[in-house]
Amino acid sequence: MTTATPSPAHRVLGTPPAAPERAAAYFAARLAFHTDVSDVAAALAAALATGGDPGFVLVDSRSTESWDQGHVPGAVHLPTALVPATAAALLDRSVPVVTYCWGPGCDGGARAALALAEQGFQVKEMIGGFEYWVREGFAYETHGGPERREADPLTAPRATDDCGC
Numbered sequence: 001m002t003t004a005t006p007s008p009a010h011r012v013l014g015t016p017p018a019a020p021e022r023a024a025a026y027f028a029a030r031l032a033f034h035t036d037v038s039d040v041a042a043a044l045a046a047a048l049a050t051g052g053d054p055g056f057v058l059v060d061s062r063s064t065e066s067w068d069q070g071h072v073p074g075a076v077h078l079p080t081a082l083v084p085a086t087a088a089a090l091l092d093r094s095v096p097v098v099t100y101c102w103g104p105g106c107d108g109g110a111r112a113a114l115a116l117a118e119q120g121f122q123v124k125e126m127i128g129g130f131e132y133w134v135r136e137g138f139a140y141e142t143h144g145g146p147e148r149r150e151a152d153p154l155t156a157p158r159a160t161d162d163c164g165c
Contacts, residue, residue, distance in 0.1 A: 033113075035098060037128045038156070038165075041138045044074060056096040060130070061112035066102070068143040072133055075100075080108050083115035096122040103131030 017023065040058065047054040058075040060067055067077045078090060080101075091097060097116055101108030106129060113123045134140060137151030151157065157164075 033124060034127045035124050037126060037132045037136050037138070040072075040098060040126050041133070041136070044072075056098050056124075057091060058126070059091075059097055059099045059112060059116075061099050061101050061108050062130070066130075070130065070134065070140045070142045070147065072100070072130065073139060073141050073146070078112070080112040080115060083112055084119070087116055087119055087121065091116075091121065093120050093122075096124065098124050098126050100126040100129045100133075103129040 018026065043054040043056070044058070046052070058072055059078050060071045060075040061078060061080040061083075062071075063079055064077070071077065076090060078087065097113075099109040099112040099116065101110075101112070104127065109125045109129055113125045116123045128136075130140070132155060134149055135152040135154075136156035137149060139146055139148040141147075
């Protein structure tokens, strides 16, 4: 006897979750393409504290005006439109690249990552972009010098740089 599964009264389970094996494959693939602001900040801080290398280069893909307004310390400025002509001269193909743009509402980091991947670079996109770098309370540089804002409690805990995830 076959028992029909009742349809849920909401959309959350209107499409059932994927089988665990498919979900694991999807999330593993997602992590191969993305990293987050907290993980990038932790890697950069650890490299700075030990005098080491984080193992990747961080690329800000925004315009010069945006870069001057604020950028992650240590990032390389490479606007998306210039990737095809200048990436090979600025970056080493043997070093993974992490791109970012303004924030979650902007695909500039993804466009830069695509352009870099098409040139043979290993690349990830930093989800959240510069917006979440600032919102999570990490220091940033502007044309006027370094700045830092208090962490937004909706994006990061105020007492620590470690969100615990």
